[in-house]
Amino acid sequence: MSANIEKLQQVISSYFGTSEPIDESTVAADIDGWDSLAHASLMIRVEEEFDVQFPMEAIWKLKNVGEMASLIAKLREGA
Amino acid sequence: MQQQEKKPTLVLYGNCQLSCAKYILECLPRITDQFDIGFGTSIEIDNGIDDYNCVDQEILKRCQFLVEQIAEEEMASRFVPFSQTELLPKDVKRYKIPSxxxxxxxxxxxxxxxxxxxxxxxxxxxxxxxxxxxxxxxxxxxxxxxxxxxxxxxxxxxxxxxxxxxxxxxxxxxxxxxxxxxxxxxxxxxxxxxxxxxxxxxxxxxPTMEMMAVYVASILDALGLLYSTYWDDVQKITYDPIxxxxxxxxxxxxxxxxxxxxxxxxxxxxxxxxxxxxxxxxxxxxxxxx
Incomplete structure (x- = not known):
């Protein structure tokens, strides 16, 4: 498991106060409280934790946690 | 006795906001004189009811206007799209509205x-x-x-x-x-x-009732149904369902x-x-x- 995924697990778990397992395949519907309205605030937290800024259009197109981790890796490579 | 012909319907499909819009429309005699108002919910709820998100078929058959709320942002959206297109009359006018x-x-x-x-x-x-x-x-x-x-x-x-x-x-x-x-x-x-x-x-x-009144006015305007005393009529609505x-x-x-x-x-x-x-x-x- 990549370092990004491990850190994302921590950020998402702590954000929603959940002990649900989180991996690359996790989607919003798997986590209680992760609705479209909470998504924006979560993404701000993720941006701060990873020191990246997601392109606006990408924020809403991510399908799962794995895609989020890949996007973070791509943004950090390009930094 | 001649049976009275049923009115065409104006159908709203979306979340609690369109449910509230239905309530407002049903308080407007100028609208209800012309249309029956229908509603279907787009909210995904696991309650075991197969047709929970369906609009009554009889209402859809008379549908002149269908106003559909679009899905919220893709990720984390709990949205069930309208799925009864085959039941609509061919000349129905469809409009998309944001949540x-x-x-x-x-x-x-x-x-x-x-x-x-x-x-x-x-x-x-x-x-x-x-x-x-x-x-x-x-x-x-x-x-x-x-x-x-x-x-x-x-x-x-x-x-x-x-x-x-x-x-x-x-x-x-x-x-x-x-x-x-x-x-x-x-x-x-x-x-x-x-x-x-x-x-x-x-x-x-x-939304507040004031916001909802603007929302409904936007719907009526798009449908060509907004009338001059709409704002007076909306002011008379005393109950706010949400x-x-x-x-x-x-x-x-x-x-x-x-x-x-x-x-x-x-x-x-x-x-x-x-x-x-x-x-x-x-x-x-x-x-x-x-």
Whole structure:
């Protein structure tokens, strides 16, 4: 498991106060409280934790946690 | 006796906002003289009912106008699209409308886990005493913190220092603009223009009656049905079907966004238990008082 995924697990778990397992395949519907309205605030937290800024259009197109981790890796490579 | 021909229908398909729009339309004789109003919910609920998201077939057969709310942002959307196109008349006119989001007011919005023990209470309509809540408070309560301490810490916190509210605004504004671009009816510019001047939402998805009146006017305007005395008629509606519970906006968020309507005197309703100032409401919420 990549370092990004491990850190994302921590950020998402702590954000929603959940002990649900989180991996690359996790989607919003798997986590209680992760609705479209909470998504924006979560993404701000993720941006701060990873020191990246997601392109606006990408924020809403991510399908799962794995895609989020890949996007973070791509943004950090390009930094 | 000749059987009276049934009226055409104006059908709304979407979330609680369009359910409220249905209520408003049914209060307008100028509209109900011409149309029966139908509604179907787009909200995904696992309640075991197969046709939960379906509109009554008889209503659809007479449909002249179908107004569909578009899905919220792709990720994390619990949205069931309209799926009964084959039942609509061929000449039906279809319009897409955006949903309204008060996400900017409540960046730590959360469905309170404590509700599940109280959903059977009739006075809370199956939703529990606090249908909307706050994640920060919830997480501290879940960790066993004392509710008085939780409330005090929350009240004293400065959201402007805790999170990037400018970035939140950017995201919220982007979504509102995109929803408008994807729709036939536009509403975001009104929200944007009035956000600081007046309260537009009671909770994250429940707009105020004033906001809903503008929303319905936008629908009628698009359909060519807006009439000169509409605003007078709307003023006469005394009952607000989605006003029974509010959630307070943290004053530091109001201050960050320059919301003039958030004053120390501002109160927030909690069902028929009363209306409470921000600190009163937060203490009650932390204690789950109802």
């Amino acid at each position: 309204l989001s008060g996400a900017l007011y409540w960046p730590t919005h959360f469905h309170d886990f404590r509700n599940k023990d109280y959903r059977e209470l009739e006075k809370y309509s199956g939703k529990g005493p606090y249908p909307v809540g706050d994640r920060v408070i919830n997480n501290m309560i879940r960790d066993g913190a004392d509710p008085n301490t939780v409330a005090q810490e929350y009240i004293e916190s400065d959201f402007g220092a805790l999170m990037n509210l400018a970035r939140l605004f950017e995201m919220w504004n982007y979504c509102g603009t995109q929803r408008d671009l994807d729709s036939d009816i536009q509403i975001h510019s009104y929200v944007l223009e009035n956000l600081q001047k007046k309260q537009l939402f009671y909770t994250i998805r429940h 006003e029974e519970y509010h959630f307070p906006v943290h004053p530091s968020i109001g201050a960050s966004y320059g919301m003039e309507w958030i004053t120390p005197e501002k109160t927030y309703r909690h069902y028929n238990n009363g209306s409470f100032s921000f600190p009163e409401f937060i203490y009650r919420y932390a204690h789950f008082t109802h």
